[in-house]
Amino acid sequence: QQQVKQSPQSLIVQKGGIPIINCAYENTAFDYFPWYQQFPGKGPALLIAIRPDVSEKKEGRFTISFNKSAKQFSLHIMDSQPGDSATYFCAARSGSARQLTFGSGTQLTVLP
Amino acid sequence: NAGVTQTPKFQVLKTGQSMTLQCAQDMNHEYMSWYRQDPGMGLRLIHYSVGAGITDQGEVPNGYNVSRSTTEDFPLRLLSAAPSQTSVYFCASRSGGSGDTEAFFGQGTRLTVV
Numbered sequence: 621q622q623q624v625k626q627s628p629q630s631l632i633v634q635k636g637g638i639p640i641i642n643c644a645y646e647n648t649a650f651d652y653f654p655w656y657q658q659f660p661g662k663g664p665a666l667l668i669a670i671r672p673d674v675s676e677k678k679e680g681r682f683t684i685s686f687n688k689s690a691k692q693f694s695l696h697i698m699d700s701q702p703g704d705s706a707t708y709f710c711a712a713r714s715g716s717a718r719q720l721t722f723g724s725g726t727q728l729t730v731l732p
Numbered sequence: 733n734a735g736v737t738q739t740p741k742f743q744v745l746k747t748g749q750s751m752t753l754q755c756a757q758d759m760n761h762e763y764m765s766w767y768r769q770d771p772g773m774g775l776r777l778i779h780y781s782v783g784a785g786i787t788d789q790g791e792v793p794n795g796y797n798v799s800r801s802t803t804e805d806f807p808l809r810l811l812s813a814a815p816s817q818t819s820v821y822f823c824a825s826r827s828g829g830s831g832d833t834e835a836f837f838g839q840g841t842r843l844t845v846v
Contacts, residue, residue, distance in 0.1 A: 629772065652832040663736070663822050663837030664775070671832070709774055713832065719765065719790065720835060722774035 623647050624712050626723030633700055634731050641695045641726045643710035648691070650712035654720070655684065655695050658707045667708070668695075700730045734758050738823050738838035745813040745845045753808040753841050755823030762828035764806040765790070765835070766798065768819040775822065781806055782828065813845045 626643045633639045643653075654669035670677045670684045670693065677684045681698040697704055710723040739754045757764065765780040767790075777790030781800040795817060797809040806825075810817060820842050826835040 624774075626774070654832075654835075661839070663824075663839050665837065666834045669832065718763070718832070719777055719780055720775075721791075722767075722776070724772055724774040 623721045624710060624723040626710050626726060628726060629724070630727045630729075632729045632731065635700065635702060637700050637730070639697050639700055639704075639728055639730070641708055641710070641728070642692065643694065643723050644690075644692045645712050646691065647712070647714060647721075649714040650721075652713040652718075653684070653686065653693050654711050654713070655682075656709045656711060656722075658709065658725075664709060697728075700728075702730045702732050704728065705730050736823055736825050736836050736838035738821075738841050740841060741839065742842050743844070745810075745843065747813060747815060747845060749813050750809070750811050751813065753810075753821055753823075753843070755806045755808065755838060756804050757806075757823075757825040757836070758804065759825060759827070759836070760803060761825035761836075762803070763835075764800065764823065764825045766796070766806070766808045767822045767824065768792065769822060769840070770819050778808065778821075810843075813843075815845045817843065818845045819843060 655667045656664035657667045658664040668679045668682045672688045683696040686693045708726045711720045736757045766778040767775040779798040781787045820840050823838045824835045827833045
């Protein structure tokens with residue numbers, strides 16, 4: 621039973637394009653939503669995170685949009701570069717132990 | 733700082749063998765976790781610890797044991813390896829307290845059970 625559903629599974633864009641990765645959740649107890657970036661052979665690394673009291677957060681070329689009523693959030697990568705090619709995971713956190721629940725991941729390829 | 737260090741990086745086991753995946757962090761983090769990563773399934777939580785001497789089960793704990801005798805170390809034990817445990821394993825740590833602190837991941841252990 622997947623509590624955080626992520627799409628698409630893979631995505632190919634041209635350099636300069638704006639890939640968008642979407643996630644949806646059911647558990648209303650989730651109150652922290654990070655995105656992780658993973659390069660081949662490496663562990664995931666925190667990219668950007670948002671709490672549900674804001675609708676948008678930007679850090680450099682990365683933007684999270686959050687729709688609390690729809691229980692959806694998405695990652696936008698502006699002016700994408702070949703170096704952004706990686707696997708991206710959305711996640712959510714809740715509970716007293718504050719453990720992360722991950723989406724299934726999106727493999728992004730940015731063509732030069 | 734070394735951050736989160738996992739050993740070994742690669743391991744091949746025969747069905748029924750036992751082994752321990754090591755995880756150490758040098759950031760004095762209270763919280764540590766083990767995840768497994770499988771294609772199309774993201775990262776799934778195996779076990780976690782909120783401090784020395786305290787552990788709890790995650791989403792997929794069967795076939796794995798953990799202990800946390802020190803703040804720094806959080807080993808994951810496979811008592812009798814099965815092919816279904818072929819996966820990439822990641823250890824993570826983060827500081828505790830209030831607020832949402834960043835989780836730092838190790839570089840992973842790729843385990844193959846034949």
